[in-house]
Amino acid sequence: MMIDTHCHLDEYENIDEIIKHMGNNIIIVSGVDDKTNKQVIELINKYPNIYGVIGIHPEEIDNINSNSFKIIEENINNPKIVGIGEIGLDYHFIKDNKIKQQEIFIKQIELANKYKKTIVIHSRDSINDTYNILKKYLNTKAVIHCYSSSLEMAHKFIKLNIKLGIGGVVTFKNSKILKEVVENISLDNLLLETDSPYLSPEPLRGKINEPYNIIYVAKKIAKLKNISLEEVLNRTTVNAIEQFDLPIEL
């Protein structure tokens, strides 16, 4: 079995086909705002092998209102909602609302802890602030989605018991630092993800990504760690089940 722990499924025209391609494998779909959070709820109700996380992405915080948190809280106890995400900090394009981003991030961390849910973190050009906030919430179950920072930083997150989501970037020729992270961090701390429809792995780079393509991410991790593909799939599946409390028996 394999589990794509992070993707977005709101833009596909052939969604049935994409999900069918995953067979009995598991998908955790992520919302980013009111509209996509509602779509996550629809998807988990429709497809047995799809679970969801809902939350407000840092790039969407100007489009939210008090109802946005209500949507999250009203659905958080749905057994197929397994976390709050994707949430976090993004200083890449927008730098003038850092404080507001941090407030919304913290509010959602507190919400996750209140309901004992895992958080899925987006961090772009903001890794130090992300770390400093998480350090204050030590009992939070968390995944850094599409981890792309240094090995040193990876060790710091792992000390906080935070898992790292590894996606298609690890297959890219220029991803030297991420390869170093994967080689040196125990498989126990890694999760597989695609971030579909973005970040297609080699050899499909440039095409629309889909959850099934985590097989390429898994193959690359197996190669980098010099272990079997089966070991990568088995271990990361167990990690995902534990991290998101998925009601799945192997």
Ligand code: NI
């Ligand atoms: Ni994402």
